[in-house]
Amino acid sequence: MSEIGVLIPAAGRGSRMGKNINKQFLKLLGKPILYYTIKSFLDWRDDLEINIVLASNEFDYFKKNLSPLFSCSPQKLNLIAGGNSRKQSVNNGLKNFSEEVNYVIIHDGARPMLRTELIEKCYQAVLKYNAVSCGVRVKDTIKIVEDSFSKETLDRNSLRAIQTPQAFKLDLIMKAHKKTGKNKALDDASLVEEFGEKVYIVNGDYNNFKITTPEDLKPAEMILKERT
Numbered sequence: 416m417s418e419i420g421v422l423i424p425a426a427g428r429g430s431r432m433g434k435n436i437n438k439q440f441l442k443l444l445g446k447p448i449l450y451y452t453i454k455s456f457l458d459w460r461d462d463l464e465i466n467i468v469l470a471s472n473e474f475d476y477f478k479k480n481l482s483p484l485f486s487c488s489p490q491k492l493n494l495i496a497g498g499n500s501r502k503q504s505v506n507n508g509l510k511n512f513s514e515e516v517n518y519v520i521i522h523d524g525a526r527p528m529l530r531t532e533l534i535e536k537c538y539q540a541v542l543k544y545n546a547v548s549c550g551v552r553v554k555d556t557i558k559i560v561e562d563s564f565s566k567e568t569l570d571r572n573s574l575r576a577i578q579t580p581q582a583f584k585l586d587l588i589m590k591a592h593k594k595t596g597k598n599k600a601l602d603d604a605s606l607v608e609e610f611g612e613k614v615y616i617v618n619g620d621y622n623n624f625k626i627t628t629p630e631d632l633k634p635a636e637m638i639l640k641e642r643t
């Protein structure tokens with residue numbers, strides 16, 4: 416057992432993708448998106464406790480189509496039933512770690528271009544700061560728009576587009592989940608902010624974008640192809 420837990424929320428509907436299967440089961444270079452996400456962690460270290468949060472009616476699909484792709488024993492990948500929101504899914508995953516786990520790294524199943532270097536960077540930072548998120552500088556000018564008219568232009572220097580992985584001391588993120596974020600769809604770092612603790616931002620990776628809409632599929636495939 417490990418003191419590091421990995422939690423991969425993958426129980427979403429993928430409504431913006433508009434396909435009739437969970438977007439994380441769509442294939443890139445012949446393999447499901449979720450395969451690459453999990454593989455990044457297996458490549459990073461072999462002593463992790465890994466909780467994968469899925470819709471309960473997708474467990475069988477996972478066991479039949481994804482488990483055989485990994486060389487590790489299927490028991491190493493714990494399947495946990497998700498909830499109606501990302502927050503509920505993460506919460507279900509958090510509650511299912513063993514007592515050995517002190518730190519948890521949470522990473523969207525829908526971000527398959529994760530590099531092991533970025534996981535290591537987050538892990539080193541969480542040992543020091545207890546709560547960490549990845550973020551990248553925004554490249555576009557960002558405006559607040561109301562009724563189709565520009566209201567305000569934000570200072571780009573202080574903006575970051577937030578990604579996962581996000582890493583936390585397990586007891587801290589569990590408390591933050593319990594006490595904050597009612598009725599809001601937020602990332603886990605926002606819950607820690609609302610709880611009153613600081614979140615350290617490490618530089619993320621522009622290639623670690625979330626697969627959200629159909630136009631994300633082609634660039635993702637190109638990035639993965641370059642790595643093979």
Ligand SMILES: Nc1ccn([C@@H]2O[C@H](COP(=O)(O)OP(=O)(O)OP(=O)(O)O)[C@@H](O)[C@H]2O)c(=O)n1
Pocket residue numbers: 423424425426427428429430431432439468497498499500501502504505523524525526625626627
């Ligand atoms: N009830 C939910 C909702 C989301 N997620 C996961 O959270 C991650 C980020 O969410 P997002 O990209 O918003 O995924 P979906 O909710 O599936 O997308 P959409 O909003 O388009 O339906 C995904 O890996 C998704 O599977 C989850 O585990 N449980």
Ligand SMILES: C[C@](O)(CO)[C@H](O)COP(=O)(O)O
Pocket residue numbers: 501523577578579600601602603625
């Ligand atoms: C957690 C997250 O990936 C940070 O960018 C993102 O918030 C999850 O996506 P959602 O659309 O907010 O569910």
